[in-house]
Amino acid sequence: MSAPTAAVDPTDAYRGYLDCLSDADEYAAIDVATALLDAGVPAERVLLDLVAPAQAEVGERWARNEWSVAQEHAATHISERVVAAVAAHANPRPTGGRVVVACMDGEWHALPPRLVAEVLRLRGWQVTFLGASVPAAHLVSYLHRHDAHAVALACALPMRLPHAHRMIEACRRSDVPVVVGGRGFGPDGRWAARLGAAWAPSAPAAAELIADERALRRVPPAQLSHLVDDEYASLVRRRGELIDSALADLRERVPAVGDYTVAQLDSTISDLGHIVDFLAAALYVDDPSLFTEFVGWLVGILDSRGVPAGAVDLTLGHYAAVLRDFPRAARALALSRPGAAAPDSHAVR
Numbered sequence: 001m002s003a004p005t006a007a008v009d010p011t012d013a014y015r016g017y018l019d020c021l022s023d024a025d026e027y028a029a030i031d032v033a034t035a036l037l038d039a040g041v042p043a044e045r046v047l048l049d050l051v052a053p054a055q056a057e058v059g060e061r062w063a064r065n066e067w068s069v070a071q072e073h074a075a076t077h078i079s080e081r082v083v084a085a086v087a088a089h090a091n092p093r094p095t096g097g098r099v100v101v102a103c104m105d106g107e108w109h110a111l112p113p114r115l116v117a118e119v120l121r122l123r124g125w126q127v128t129f130l131g132a133s134v135p136a137a138h139l140v141s142y143l144h145r146h147d148a149h150a151v152a153l154a155c156a157l158p159m160r161l162p163h164a165h166r167m168i169e170a171c172r173r174s175d176v177p178v179v180v181g182g183r184g185f186g187p188d189g190r191w192a193a194r195l196g197a198a199w200a201p202s203a204p205a206a207a208e209l210i211a212d213e214r215a216l217r218r219v220p221p222a223q224l225s226h227l228v229d230d231e232y233a234s235l236v237r238r239r240g241e242l243i244d245s246a247l248a249d250l251r252e253r254v255p256a257v258g259d260y261t262v263a264q265l266d267s268t269i270s271d272l273g274h275i276v277d278f279l280a281a282a283l284y285v286d287d288p289s290l291f292t293e294f295v296g297w298l299v300g301i302l303d304s305r306g307v308p309a310g311a312v313d314l315t316l317g318h319y320a321a322v323l324r325d326f327p328r329a330a331r332a333l334a335l336s337r338p339g340a341a342a343p344d345s346h347a348v349r
Helices: 010-022 024-039 043-063 070-090 111-122 136-145 157-174 190-194 204-211 212-217 225-229 231-237 239-253 255-259 262-285 288-305 311-322 325-334
Strands: 097-105 126-131 152-155 179-180
Touching: 010 043, 010 070, 010 157, 010 212, 024 043, 024 070, 043 111, 043 204, 070 111, 097 111, 097 136, 111 126, 111 152, 111 179, 111 204, 111 325, 126 136, 136 157, 136 204, 152 157, 152 204, 157 179, 157 288, 179 204, 204 212, 225 231, 231 239, 231 262, 231 325, 239 255, 239 262, 239 311, 262 288, 262 311, 288 311, 288 325, 311 325
Parallel strands: 097 126, 097 152, 152 179
Antiparallel strands: none
């Protein structure tokens, strides 16, 4: 398709840009962005008012089962190419110190932190973007080799919060201040505060915080005294056992599970594992709302794919029975279950 006519306001080009992503037309998408730049729109606005909201819509279309994983991946790749084109067009020269931007270990959603990295670059920082899933030890090794003013860490999934805390602490031991961002820390950054980390709700906010080193270092300590009850550690140790027992329970109570294809079975096992992982993260930050919000999201995802809410409720009930001696886990499981529908024994993924 041909690129839509550029407008001075990037939001006016939004629909056309989405069409480019939908058609997997990389060149037209780049043309939309560069035309905005040529019209005088600042590069930061192109990134934040065009690319970022479009990528959020890509995720929503996948969640609603309107787009396949392949379509989502193709659109994400195109947006990454657009970000690269915008960065090359702007090509700012650094005037400030080095800022290292990375995803948490196990976190693969690299485009949002890439946008943060480019905004920081546009504001004069010398930015090193380490990309997706950076192991803590490798990040610390890099910090020891390069003098960094700050580290910006991204987390999109709350189940990665225990990993996030380890990375935050590793950076602090290297005497490098940390700012964190992403949906994984909660919509208001509540879980960042629990982990004792400075939180920024947006790329511009991250840039402002990094520019204020005093504020960046003035962060209350982590609030994790509840971990002495060992519920989190015990749950993590039993992860494999819990998944196996939940799958056996589903096979017994939902006959259709016995006829699942390999792909359906793999998907089910993945979901069972995610339930355990999000429950563990809720225990880590001592906030059951982390788990209940995930369950609501999972039910919506599965419903769009023809899986009834009752299937999730069966698993939650099984985990509640097995974890009856885990008071904080039992509370989170109980809070997540009201209103769940009765299971359909004939449903398949």
